[in-house]
Amino acid sequence: MHLLCSFVFALASVRLALGSLPGKIYGVNLGSWLVLEAWMLPAEWEAMGGQSCADCTSCIATESAFATAYPNTVDEEFAKHWSTWFTQDHVNQLKAAGINTVRVPLGYWIVEALVDRPAEAYPRGGIKFLSQGLQWLRDADMRVILDHHALPGVQTPGQMFTGNCTSDVQFYTPYNYGRALTWTAVMTALSHIHPNFASVFALEAINEPIMDASMTPGYGTFQQNFVKTVRAMELLLGIPISGFTLDLPEPLSSLNLTSAFSMASASDKTGLFSAEVTQAIQSAIPILLGMEVDLGLSDILNLGLLQSHGGGWEPLTTNFMDINWQYDNPSNPASAAIGPQGYDNHLYYSSCLQGVADANPDAYMQSTCNLDRVQNDAALGNSPLWFGEWALPTQFNATDDFLFMWADAQKLAYSQGAGWLYWNFKVETSDAAGDLGRQWQRTFTRSYLEGLARGYLTQDPSAVHNPHVCDPYKTNSTGSSRK
Structure with missing residues (x-):
């Protein structure tokens, strides 16, 4: 047992070298892997037993609907999908293409104890596939953002990416905020104590909340408690947080996580252990113990071993959608920051929710080339900012020449901040999918790997075909527009 623990903690201590923000993010999303979006793989989805419909609330179009329809086979079918959609070969291709960061969309159900069965139904077993994939990425020296993409109760109506396409949005309630915080506590702990998670540098609180604040x-209170949950768990694991210390009657090295938490929460002088944070960590501890076998760990709550082998850990970067994602007096996530924090914005020109330019090439280029979101966010404390999702969707039939230009323009614009992550690393190639890689009027995304093959994207992600592509489109006015 102690040999295994020594192995675990020795590897986990490489966080100082691996689990930190790259100088500039050049990344991709692993979309439709652990949160499946059927529109990205229609042939595979149909073969699994799923359905396609114009209104995703009316058929078997999501993981939840699938698990409800096929309770006896859902785990087996999804295990096949998880093992083939993202593989070691994809890591090799992305590494060869210069990608240094990946964003991994996750559903709350990857922490299976949080699912309220039988009222909620989702596939089981994903955590082991996540661990394997993270090991590949760690070994390739690629940084990772763990993105809470699909929240308990659903955070946005009518979207496949929430895992349950519904108009009944229930995330913004105390109960589901609490489940999300427990998820946060579990993922924070795993990111520090599991060797396969060593290159995780950021934990994203919520993907694309409703834009109307x-x-x-x-x-806003959830944002505060999300950060406090991460930092409280890190303090309990012995990770220094500037300006915060635990006042304990015994050294951490003589305690386990359960006893340290009991003492720290009972005599809290840090201000981190709010009632919500205390409940989240209290709920997370037995969940972590229950994961020991599945994740190949042992004695994971022994703080003495953590103290002796875990020196050099850095705090995770907490991550939110930026303040400008929402309108109507949104809370500012910068006010929640304790320690390192990053901000995320997603920009799809073809989305009806995000139409930022008229539907013609000149308007797209002018908007992109004069984008000032990095500067506007920085003025509100939302820095560093990265663009966690973007692609080349248009509202018109774009030519190849335009796509070459617009890819360059977007990369130049988004590189003004901390960098970018393309959506997605791949899409299905099939007759059912059609030419998803090319027909932008039919889809919101494309494959980064296919974009390289077609030449729209450069083999060096830090490079562009034409560094002067924006010169004819620069104006003296701002290029930002509200969604």
Whole structure:
């Protein structure tokens, strides 16, 4: 047992070298892997037993609907999908292409104890595939953002990416905020104590909340508690947080996580252990113990071993969608920051929710080339900012020449901040999918790997075909526009 623990903690201590923000993010999303979006792989989805419909609430179009329809085979079918959609070969290709960061979309159900069965239904077993994939990425020296992409209760209506396409949005309630915080505590602990998670540098609180802030009550308080949950768990693991210390009657090295938490929460002088944070960590501890076998760990709550082998750890970067993602008096996530924090923005020109330019090539180029979101966010404390999702979707039939230009323009614009992550690393190639890689009027995304093959994207992600592509489109006015 102690040999295994020594192996675990010795590897986990490489966080100082691996689990930190790259100088500039050049990344991709691993979309439709552990949160499946059927529109990206229609042939595979149909073969699995899923359905396609114009309104995703009306058929078997999501993981939840699939698990409800096929309770006896869902785990087996999804295990096949998880083992083939993202593989070691994809890591090799991305590494060869210069990608240094990946964003991994996750559903809350990857922590299976959080699922309220039988009222909620999702596939089981994903955590082991996540661990294997993270090991590949760690070995390739690629940084990782763990993105809470699909929240308990659903954070946005009518979207496949929430895992349950529904108009009944229930995330913004105390109960589901609590489940999300427990998820956060579990993922924070794993990111520090599991060797396969060593290159995880950021934990994203929520993917794409409702844009109208008046419809997200309590979200600002959740932001505060999300950060406190991460930092409280890190302090309990012996990771230094500037300005915060635990006042314990015994050294951490003589305690386990359970006893340290009991003492710290009972006599809290840090201000981190709010009632919500205390409940989240209290709920997370037995979940972590229950994961020992599945994740090949042992004695994972022994703080003495953590103290002796875990020196050099850095705090995770907490991560939120930026303040400008929402409108109508949104809370500012910068006010929640304790320690390192990053901000995320997603920009799809073809989305009806995000239409930022008229539907013609000149308007797209002018908007992109004069984009000032990095500067506007920085003025509100939302820095560093990275663009966690973007692609080449258009509202018109774009030519190849335009796509070459626009790819360059977007990379130049997004590189003004901390960098970018393309959506997605791949899409299905099939008759059912059609030419998803090319027909932008039919889809929101494309394959980064296919974009390289077609030449729209450069083999060196830090390079562009034409560094002067924006010169004819620069104006003296701002290029930012509200969604």
